């Protein structure tokens with residue numbers, strides 16, 4: 001991103017960004033952001049099923065009536081709160097929206113009994129890894145060939161007792 005584009009994209013006051021549970025009508029915007037953010041996209045049915053099963057931990061960030069980011073978290077039976085996906089609209093990155101989404105998802109998962117928060121991230125995704133490390137996540141394992149294009153993932157974990165809020 002050029003310096004001026006970065007400056008322009010950093011004018012969003014976080015106080016005007018609302019983090020709220022996703023609704024059915026948000027799914028097309030969530031899918032748009034997912035498609036521009038990832039090489040592999042989930043089919044619509046996955047989002048619908050996820051929403052039905054995890055209505056409190058599938059969250060969107062809304063700014064001026066527009067969905068600008070989302071996070072999909074769920075509680076596994078082994079009490080790991082797992083972050084399945086998180087992305088922010090390219091135009092709105094670097095404003096703290098990703099951090100706000102992640103923070104709210106972690107809070108909600110811990111309230112529901114999560115002992116750890118876990119996620120997988122591409123080893124090349126330095127921005128996301130830095131964000132997670134700032135939250136206290138640590139790389140605990142490298143999963144060889146985790147992604148369909150052969151790239152490895154880091155499995156990262158944050159113990160609930162180490163979470164003090166962002």
Ligand SMILES: CC(C)(COP(=O)(O)OP(=O)(O)OC[C@H]1O[C@@H](n2cnc3c(N)ncnc32)[C@H](O)[C@@H]1OP(=O)(O)O)[C@@H](O)C(=O)NCCC(=O)NCCS
Nearest residue numbers: 010037086087088093094095096097098099121128130131
């Ligand atoms: C990872 C991702 C979700 C982060 O979203 P984001 O909204 O840009 O995240 P934040 O703004 O909270 O933090 C990003 C950076 O902006 C900085 N920042 C936060 N608030 C800021 C503000 N108000 N003004 C300026 N900079 C700010 C942060 O310090 C951070 O910098 P860092 O590079 O040192 O970590 C986003 O980059 C994205 O969608 N990436 C593509 C999808 C992806 O990779 N998802 C993760 C898959 S595991």
